[in-house]
Amino acid sequence: MNWFDATLDWFTKRHHTLWLTLSLVVLIYFSIEFYLALGDFRIILMVISLASIFPIVAVAYKTVQKDKERKREIRVYAATMAADDVYTAEMNERYESEYRAFTYSVCIIPAVALAIVGWAFLFVSVFNSQHDDPATALANAKQRLASAEIAVTQAESDAKSADEKLQTAQQALDASPNDEKLKTAVDDAKTEKANMDAAVQTAIQEKQQAENLVQTLENSSQEGNGGDADDGSTDSNSQSSLIFDRLPAVTNQALAFGFLGALVFCFQLLYQRFTSQDLKPSIFLRCAFALFSGMAFNYVVFSAVLSFSAAFQSSGANVGTEALIGAIVAFSLGYFPNLAIRWFSRVAYRGLGEPARRSDAQHLSQVDGIGIFHEERLNEEGIYNLQDLAFADVGRLLIKTPYTARQLMYWVDQSLLLLHLEAGEIEGFRRGGVSTAKALIKRWEPYAIDPECQCDRRDADKPQPDPAKRKEIAMIMQAIPERLDSLYSSLTEHIEAQNVQG
DSSP states (O other): OOHHHHHHHIIIIISHHHHHHHHHHHHHHHHHHHHHHHOOHHHHHHHHHHHTHHHHHHHHHHHHHTTTHHHHHHHHHHHHHHHOTHHHHHHHHHHHHHSSHHHHHHHHHHHHHHHHHHHHHHHHHHHHHHSOOHHHHHHHHHHHHHHHHHHHHHHHHHHHHHHHHHHHHHHHHHHSTTOHHHHHHHHHHHHHHHHHHHHHHHHHHHHHHHHHHHHHHHHHHHHHHHHHHHTHHHHHTOOOOSSGGGSOHHHHHHHHHHHHHHHHHHHHHHHHHHHTTOOOTHHHHHHHHHHHHHHHHHHHHHHHHHHHOHHHHHHSSOOHHHHHHHHHHHHHHHHOHHHHHHHHHHHHHHHHTOOOOGGGGOOGGGSTTOOHHHHHHHHHTTOOSHHHHHTOOHHHHHHHSSOOHHHHHHHHHHHHHHHHSOGGGHHHHHHTTOOSHHHHHHHHGGGOBOTTTOSBSSOTTSOOOOHHHHHHHHHHTTSOHHHHHHHHHHHHHHHHHHHHHO
């Protein structure tokens, strides 16, 4: 029994009542927190409605698949019989346990709960961006005033340069009144000076508006502080959200963008599985993990940024270029959960002084034809790196995944070659037209020499292949003949061992 079966057994047979109760408690708690943050229950109902997309997709899938379930059972049974009788009972039992309605209900609950949490962060972030607190509004206004002062200085400098240019052109024209080129230069200089003067006036107006805004906010802040001192007893009893009102604005925005990235990933994953008729209940658990990790990764990253970056602390908000970079990073951490995990793993290894494992660099994405969602599907079957794929049970994958035998064999053949290559050799072999283990064996077989006996591997009595031809073929793959001999020997032995076991 794997981890998924054990988890389902724990929830569905023993503790599903506790699971439902805990989910209900989380829902009620975040509803209270959300109300305290925004003070509007209508938005809570909207959040719950948006989070209901997961059960809606599940119900739609079950409805569409209702007439096809019997055909799927027949397909699974026929495939298991064709592959091996040992799969038959296991696959039928697993099909019945994985696709029953109660299993869908249990798996959907965490996805709905985390979607509600994510939507709450998003709405609070949008609300806070439109209704800044007085301190944040004043800080933004002062930053706007500083930018306006810089713009005025720059505009005045440009206007001065344009005026000097106009005087120079006018003096030249006075010396040569009939020169048409100088007349044109004077006209252009006058136009440029007029534009610069207009820019100066615009910058001065912007500066005046910023000064008025700062003055207004400072007066409001002083009046608010006085009012608070008069009736502080009333404000001291006011309630606030324990979560949303205590998170920094930057962290709150990062959680919202991370949730959006994870949500887009989940929607694409659901669409892929829906259209390929492979939407298992475990997909909703995967969506729940993606939503959680997208928000958790961003909380860690941006909390660290706030702790170590004086720029973020002094500004109090993420603005300008920092806002663009922060939004892209936050969204990416949510949309690419596997890449985020790898990045955190590398950081952890470096921080702890541990050497990185070779398997961590053997990503499935190195295989041609395996995209982000193919990788997700193979991960569900316990295939996380090239080693797992090279030694995978193709018959079982053919039964349990929507991929064809030709597609799976091509991936396995690629992974076998990639396992034996160093990182710098991969592109050279691909440019040489060799992307799989069998392609290399077929290409090098006429020129292979056994490294141990230094003779033609096909027949020891035959003379050795032409050294010039061996070198020519090796150069095409940007390798040396001895390296290809070693690869040929290793891959041949591996495939022969697989054939014996099969």
